[in-house]
Amino acid sequence: MPARAKQAAKARYLFLLRHAKAVPDGRDDGDFGRALSERGESDALKMAALFESQGFKPERCLCSPALRTKQTFKALAGLIPGLKASYPKDLYLISHQELLERIQKLKDDPVSLLVVGHNPGIERLALALAKPMAGGDDEGLARMKDKFPTGALAVLRYQGDGWSSLAEETCRLEAFVRPKDLEA
16 A cells, blocks of 8 residues: 555536527627627626625636627626636637637646636537536436526536546536526
8 A cells, every 4th residue: 555545636616607698689790799688687697696605716717708708707707806717719609629628728727617608619518527427416417408598507516636637427517507597
């Protein structure tokens, strides 16, 4: 037996948030410039309140540079002190495989990470990472498979040595929350 037993990997949390509801037509820059609708602004604030009430404190955020994702992030940023986002151009409409690779290559290796993006990438990544029957939110997984609407959040727990080893079916879905789930 080795002198030092291998320590268990620490739990990491990945928050995958689809931007809130946007207006149907963009400005001169088309889809990229679509702003949040009135309902989207309200839903973004509901999700921000969820982060605050549940104590979700991501250390870092990767956010698509599209207007609607930036506006969604802004609602959260005010309630999570010190949370800053980077807005890499390639996150706009990124595929789930490319998004997974992007997370695997993070240099600073935060314990908790928020990604604010678009479908189908966010939805497909959440579904690919969530391991069925892992003792997590099985009801949420069923709802997520049915539809990942605007403003929805998947909270994934990953027990790994670092994001570089993140792979399909390595996470437990802790929660799947839609804005309508937060209505009084």
